[in-house]
Amino acid sequence: MAPALPQKLHEIEARMAAAGGSGKAQLLAVSKLQTTAAIREVYALGQRDFGENYVQEAAEKRQALADLDITWHLIGPLQSNKAAQAARLFDWVQSIDRAKIVPLLGHGRQGLPPLQVLIQVNVDDEQSKSGCVPDAIPGLADLIQQQPNLCLRGLMAIPAPADSAARQRAFRSMFEWYEQLRERYPTVDTLSMGMSDDFELAIHEGANLIRVGSALFGARKSA
Numbered sequence: 001m002a003p004a005l006p007q008k009l010h011e012i013e014a015r016m017a018a019a020g021g022s023g024k025a026q027l028l029a030v031s032k033l034q035t036t037a038a039i040r041e042v043y044a045l046g047q048r049d050f051g052e053n054y055v056q057e058a059a060e061k062r063q064a065l066a067d068l069d070i071t072w073h074l075i076g077p078l079q080s081n082k083a084a085q086a087a088r089l090f091d092w093v094q095s096i097d098r099a100k101i102v103p104l105l106g107h108g109r110q111g112l113p114p115l116q117v118l119i120q121v122n123v124d125d126e127q128s129k130s131g132c133v134p135d136a137i138p139g140l141a142d143l144i145q146q147q148p149n150l151c152l153r154g155l156m157a158i159p160a161p162a163d164s165a166a167r168q169r170a171f172r173s174m175f176e177w178y179e180q181l182r183e184r185y186p187t188v189d190t191l192s193m194g195m196s197d198d199f200e201l202a203i204h205e206g207a208n209l210i211r212v213g214s215a216l217f218g219a220r221k222s223a
């Protein structure tokens with residue numbers, strides 16, 4: 001039998017502690033394609049931050065879990081035509097990767113407390129993947145800064161599957177860009193990188209928010 005959720009959460013927390021880093025990494029529980037019952041169970045163990053990839057799925061879950069005090073993060077690619085809805089549905093959007101969606105999010109967030117946002121960086125320079133090129137970070141940060149309903153908190157990345165040396169280089173580059181951003185913007189305090197397979201390395205290289213799905217909830221249902 002697979003280990004129960006409490007045991008898996010405990011194991012992840014032990015691995016996070018053993019990974020060292022600054023010792024302040026937070027866990028984002030990635031609940032895409034997992035049941036609301038599983039989310040309730042993890043919530044009951046004290047977890048408050050949950051990550052979703054799909055706007056429609058998140059809308060349904062948020063409604064079903066409205067009695068819980070969850071902080072919802074969008075970590076999946078964001079289509080322009082869903083930006084206004086996402087701006088109201090989520091507390092954080094980690095996947096800002098182009099200028100066009102910045103004003104759409106800002107406008108959609110009107111009347112609510114500021115949306116916390118991260119710029120997603122394509123750290124591997126792969127054409128096919130989402131995330132902005134590193135050179136685009138300063139321009140996007142400036143645009144976000146001009147939106148009163150958005151609060152720039154930092155950077156997010158999903159490095160391509162690679163050997164651990166390449167992964168480490170990607171994490172190190174991210175940390176450098178994060179430090180540069182932090183010098184310019186006092187609200188920046190979040191570097192989101194590391195998933196089930198590589199979060200220890202990410203923490204070691206300076207991540208302070210890791211996004212863990214399958215190591216916590218087990219395999220996902222297919223989409």
Ligand SMILES: *Cc1c(COP(=O)(O)O)cnc(C)c1O
Nearest residue numbers: 030075195196211212213214215
């Ligand atoms: C699905 C997903 C995760 C979690 O992946 P696991 O390997 O299951 O931990 C983390 N980040 C993003 C952006 C994802 O889409």
